[in-house]
Amino acid sequence: MARVSLEDLRKVAAPVDRAKIDATTEEDIRRHMIEDGEDPDAEPTGYRLVWPIAAIRSRLGMTQSVFADALGVPVATLRNWEQGRTQPDPAALALLRIVEREPEAAFRALGVAYRAPAERQG
Template sequence: MARVSLDYLKANRPQVDQAKMDATTEADIRRHMVEDGHEPDAEPVGYRAMPSPADIRARLGLTQVAFANALGVPAATLRNWEQGRKQPDPAARSLLTIFDREPEAAMRALGFETKPPSFHDVLAEMVRARSVETTVEDKVGIVVGQLEVLLGVPPAHHE
């Protein structure tokens, strides 16, 4: 790859006929595509939509901590992906695609069972998000709910 300085770029600006560019219509572009052997209405080749990490995680019913553990990345990395601050690298995009298309197979292959998150994961998520005050009553409610799930007891309404 050739490297040039900013000064060089400023001194050697490309010559563009702006009037010609402005006069180019969509029909002109379409005609040029056909002349170049391209199909203007064809779907883009080599493009695959990136699944949303947050959507995949929600479908799996996992906390950020549990999903990050399954992916083998820090929870902060997953949060950055979900909040759009960072984009997953190509390997992580491939793994997310596998989780999107075949979640049970991905979990089995990585040695994770698809079971409810642990009390610790749920509590850590609540504290991190700070969306809920973690009072003693909240903690007890979470423990009772997790025990009900683990023991297969129908959920009771706790007041």
């Protein structure tokens, strides 16, 4: 297999027909799905929506320091997760999913005092 440098790859134009993409309508996409045997009205399956960790933290109204402390991880670890330098392990991902869906219950189980942002404003 021939080796090609990243620099060489960047010099080659991608074989993408932008005009064709721009001209494609939702009806075209629907028609192609039907032709391919797919149901365009079916709910997509086989994926799970993952909220960016910084978005979860922001929605909870917490600083990096407070959120990291609540999760029991170093602030540097949280920063690395948020900036995409490292990925949380499966246990941390499970905890983050629980915190995202049920923050009050998650923090109560962790023994962390938490009030939703709307409650803080009153």
